[in-house]
Amino acid sequence: MTNNKQNRARLLQGNEACVQGALYAGLNFFAGYPITPSTEIAEGLSRELPKIGGKFIQMEDEIGSIAAVIGASNAGSKAMTATSGPGFSLMQENIGYAYMTETPCVIVDVQRGGPSTGLPTKISQSDIMQARWGTHGDYTAITLAPSSVKECFEQTVRAFNLSERFRTPVTVLTDEVLGHMREMMIIPEPGELEVRHRIKPDVPADWYKHFELTANFVSPMAAFGEGYRYNVSGLTHDQAGFPTNVAAEIKEKLDKLKLKIERFSDEIVNLRTEMMDDAKIAVISCGTVARAAIQAVKIARENRLKVGAIQPLTLWPFPDAQIRELLANVRKVVVAELNMGQVVHEIRRIVPDHTEVYFLGRYDGEVMPPQQIFEKIKEVK
């Protein structure tokens, strides 16, 4: 390893990697509230942000945290919060406000056992559907799912880029194990990873529309205090941001929230595969479980079983087309996740009828070892 890389090597906790990733992406505002297992993110940023003139605030609750984040983003900051299940539930109304007002921000949800207080110190992946449908109304979510400390860093940077590019909230789903385990990673040099910023308006203030319908449905975004003096409201609004009850304007607004993401999902969706070329059985999993799945596939291959793994790094929008294509000549699919069945519903929705879908769920607070997945593979083959 070159000397340069050596001194950028760090043994980091997943939560710490989210901190470093956020700082790399240009985070300059964090508002959060203590909650196991994500508190290290708030603690890390309470140390780092004041050193670089960034803003850290611990709010009175999670509702206040996401509200402050959205306020700061409208004042021009790159803003983020971090929480876990119970806090994520409290944040939902204001996350919906961020969807409606197209306000870039990042929410890290370090999942723990649920529902309710559940298992604060134990792993689970049971917030996946909440990340998609958590708040009321129609909207289109972006959710990323890292599976290593290095990916916690990279996916947090990516979350900022996607939130700035699409003017939308982006959720990063990790979990208690990923958040607390330590792995070595090389901190990228500045410029090595892309860092994007929201498009700024280039029209005179009188022409500026905060929600202008553009070709790619993403409106340039001015910040408070830059001379544009616009209105932002959670009420359904027209392109100028004023509340509307006109049917056509309502439909236009909701279509915009959908199309701006769906039309460009190829920029968002990414997934990783392992030995899928000749696979007859595919194991689909994300996050921490994907590490075990890849191990299980290797064991299966040693036992001359044609098994491959698919790991969506982007959970929402769900990679329908890519997975359908990968499963074209796969007879059997095992969906492995740490909940009672969430991603499996998406897989059942998108696979052709002749594909047999088997669910391997674990929800007892323990990690899913490779052996458990391998047993399932043998069972279904």
Add this chain to the structure above:
Amino acid sequence: MATDVQQKSDVTHHYLRAKKKFPNVWCAGCGNGIVMGALIRAIDRLGLDKDGVAVVSGIGCSSRLPVYLDFNTLHTTHGRALAFATGVKFAKPELKVIVITGDGDALAIGGNHFIHACRRNIDITTILINNKIYGMTGGQFSPTTTAGAHATTAPYGNYEKQFDISKLAIAAGASYVARGTVYHVQQLEKLIQGAISKKGFAVVEAVSNCHTYYGRMNREGDAVAMIGWMKDHAMPIQAAVKLPPEKMAGKFVTGLLHETDATEFCEEYRMLVERLAAKEESK
């Protein structure tokens, strides 16, 4: 009557958004419009640059105020205006941040954010329009609805106790607490002007009228009657302190009720950043 600077009678028109439909959405005679006028005159007298003013509101009749104003305006979720405003102010302290909220918005669902904003003493001006009822949703009782008063959710008379807004704000740490009414508009304007100039968390309670619900359900008459009641029952604090208790019966105190100098949240943080930067340089 008019203070030093001669303010033109149509000054409000220079702060309204040209693209918005007027007249405003409130019921005829609603005090919200009067408060909006007082706010505009206060801002005009202070000579604030429109670009540097951010007005944040929650949900409710009063919270429909910012959309009419030619400032940076943020109409947020019910009860959360102060949390959103904290983000705006803390991210960009050079902005003058003004929150418009109602008695339900600020003290019921928003109570937690209200007491913490006071405790933090962050440099935000909060105009709390107190009409003692939820107007937008059709007349339910609120944390300031008078004991025994009727509302659509207190059909037999309100049996709950009320918040004293100024005591709550003072106890929680706000450094400027005042009360005005929509009748005493020039006093209200001066109190708002003082609140905006104050470096710290400033709360101005604007006693207002909801004749559409509160007035009708409690037979307190129309806008003129309710505003007339304020005229006859408000007692400026300078006078109130000299009166014996029995003279104050049925009266409520207006004016600047509390002011103190306390460290301000954004300023404390700025000094921390400076200390860390200095330490870094000295390494």
Add this chain to the structure above:
Amino acid sequence: MTDAESKPQVSETTPEDANKPEGALPPLNIFLHWCKGCNICIAFCPNKVLEPDRDGKPILAHPEKCTQCAICWLHCPDFAITSNYK
């Protein structure tokens, strides 16, 4: 309403104006389509300058009594009153 021209130039004139010397402007302008007839200005005017028309909207009944005290336009919830002298 950021510029003066786009303001609706509706000014209420009253019968007595017929014999008023040329050029003397009425004390107040009342924008009828902003006014909601809430009666606040009529009720609180100390000199009873204003009286309600059939819609309850103010008419300058006694313009000569207006002392430009500002109570009406300061209390108008809809900014529907301005003065021609202040």
